[in-house]
Amino acid sequence: MRAVSRRRFLGVLGGAGLAAAGCREVAGQLLESRLPLPEPFTVPLPIPEVARPVRPGRYEVTQRVAKVEIIPGTRTEVWGYGGTFPGPTFELRRGSRTTIGVRNELPVPTSTHLHGGVNPPGSDGYPTDLVVPPGHHAHHGHPGEVLHQGAKDYHYPVDQRAATLWYHDHRMDHTAPQVWRGLAGFALVRDAEEDALPLPGGERELPLLICDRAFEEDGSFRYPRAHDAGYMEGVEGDVILVNGAPWPVAEVSATRHRLRLLNASNARRYRLRLTPGGRFTQIGSDAGLLAAPVTHDSIPISPGERYDVVVDFSAYSVGSAVTLVDALAALPIMRFVVARRAADDSAVPARPARPPERPPAVATRVFDFRRTGDVWTINGHPYRPGVPLARPRLGTAEVWRLTSDFHHPVHVHLAHFQVLARNGRPPAATDAGWKDTVDVRPYEVVDVLARFEGHRGRYMLHCHNLEHEDMAMMADFEVV
Numbered sequence: 001m002r003a004v005s006r007r008r009f010l011g012v013l014g015g016a017g018l019a020a021a022g023c024r025e026v027a028g029q030l031l032e033s034r035l036p037l038p039e040p041f042t043v044p045l046p047i048p049e050v051a052r053p054v055r056p057g058r059y060e061v062t063q064r065v066a067k068v069e070i071i072p073g074t075r076t077e078v079w080g081y082g083g084t085f086p087g088p089t090f091e092l093r094r095g096s097r098t099t100i101g102v103r104n105e106l107p108v109p110t111s112t113h114l115h116g117g118v119n120p121p122g123s124d125g126y127p128t129d130l131v132v133p134p135g136h137h138a139h140h141g142h143p144g145e146v147l148h149q150g151a152k153d154y155h156y157p158v159d160q161r162a163a164t165l166w167y168h169d170h171r172m173d174h175t176a177p178q179v180w181r182g183l184a185g186f187a188l189v190r191d192a193e194e195d196a197l198p199l200p201g202g203e204r205e206l207p208l209l210i211c212d213r214a215f216e217e218d219g220s221f222r223y224p225r226a227h228d229a230g231y232m233e234g235v236e237g238d239v240i241l242v243n244g245a246p247w248p249v250a251e252v253s254a255t256r257h258r259l260r261l262l263n264a265s266n267a268r269r270y271r272l273r274l275t276p277g278g279r280f281t282q283i284g285s286d287a288g289l290l291a292a293p294v295t296h297d298s299i300p301i302s303p304g305e306r307y308d309v310v311v312d313f314s315a316y317s318v319g320s321a322v323t324l325v326d327a328l329a330a331l332p333i334m335r336f337v338v339a340r341r342a343a344d345d346s347a348v349p350a351r352p353a354r355p356p357e358r359p360p361a362v363a364t365r366v367f368d369f370r371r372t373g374d375v376w377t378i379n380g381h382p383y384r385p386g387v388p389l390a391r392p393r394l395g396t397a398e399v400w401r402l403t404s405d406f407h408h409p410v411h412v413h414l415a416h417f418q419v420l421a422r423n424g425r426p427p428a429a430t431d432a433g434w435k436d437t438v439d440v441r442p443y444e445v446v447d448v449l450a451r452f453e454g455h456r457g458r459y460m461l462h463c464h465n466l467e468h469e470d471m472a473m474m475a476d477f478e479v480v
């Protein structure tokens with residue numbers, strides 16, 4: 001069945017991605033599912049529920065075990081925020097301080113990181129700042145470990161521009177398996193500047209959390225056991241999920257749609273394309289809207305990155321199928337079916353946001369992401385909690401030079417950055433705007449201008465390949 005499906009996938013691609021498929025663009029090792037996989041484009045695209053505050057400015061969410069139907073006809077145990085995968089979408093408003101109380105009813109400790117958030121260090125989801133389930137006793141504490149019994153309030157000032165953020169588990173040594181089991185969801189920051197734009201909204205704004213998973217015969221998630229050798233490079237699954245559904249299908253009107261694309265995979269990189277042809281008009285990056293839209297035929301997206309794009313489905317005839325594919329693996333991701341004509345008063349604004357300022361850098365620092373023996377290291381060191389590799393000053397900007405021996409999607413907490421150069425040359429068109437995660441490719445040198453604003457204290461930078469992260473590719477920095 002799988003061979004037939006794969007041939008069909010290749011047919012879907014029509015050769016669009018085959019040229020790239022042979023290149024060494026893959027970051028992880030493939031784990032294959034042990035059950036028959038569904039036909040693509042048969043499961044409707046789910047949209048995660050929008051979380052409701054318990055009172056203005058306060059949300060409460062419980063992390064718990066639940067059984068959900070992912071592969072039709074089977075049940076999968078997920079560890080989810082609110083028992084769902086993805087978790088609920090939090091709609092945050094710039095200028096409205098928000099507290100999210102996270103209760104942990106899972107069998108394991110957790111730490112919740114709001115990815116892209118400009119938050120005080122105590123609410124940043126530090127890997128040893130843990131919420132433990134009631135009655136849990138730590139067997140072997142890490143130095144400096146803090147345990148919150150049962151629940152913790154995370155305080156978010158939401159003093160940052162409109163952007164597609166997401167939240168996920170960040171527990172020391174266990175982020176990869178815990179996110180794989182479902183601990184991730186969207187958090188969208190909105191503001192007045194964005195409200196004034198004529199962007200597609202409502203049903204025409206689709207958050208798309210893309211990730212890969214593998215499944216056991218009984219429908220449970222398949223993931224390597226702690227001591228399975230061979231997954232040093234990262235774990236990739238053979239099923240692509242969008243918002244938790246395998247290769248889903250969505251009916252759309254023949255109008256513009258805003259797609260908030262998130263790669264929530266542990267290790268898999270994608271090169272997104274539309275087939276039979278089509279373009280993405282990028283309006284935003286990880287951490288906010290762009291000063292000018294940029295049009296792309298394809299978009300490379302590494303774990304942790306977001307692309308905010310507009311696709312105009314009026315370019316296709318009613319009844320046609322438009323497939324979002326990954327040109328790296330030559331496999332489909334999901335399908336849009338253009339169902340009907342409709343009025344469209346949306347537009348792509350010529351200037352979605354003000355151009356980002358570029359303050360002069362007060363320092364240049366090098367962070368080298370590399371394998372050292374059996375672990376992944378930064379500047380030669382496996383992670384040492386509490387030992388900062390840098391002490392940037394609040395209110396300043398620095399050039400951080402990121403170097404690499406492999407594909408490492410580098411994520412910096414707190415500080416948003418602009419990509420200045422790749423290998424001394426101008427960055428790619430897809431590097432535009434404010435970012436918090438950048439794919440550093442094998443033997444590449446990426447210069448970014450990072451701004452340290454908002455809060456003093458202990459933060460971190462790390463590889464967002466979650467297996468690399470768990471294998472020690474993290475470092476602290478302290479804003480002073």
Ligand SMILES: [Cu+2]
Nearest residue numbers: 408463465468
């Ligand atoms: Cu890495």
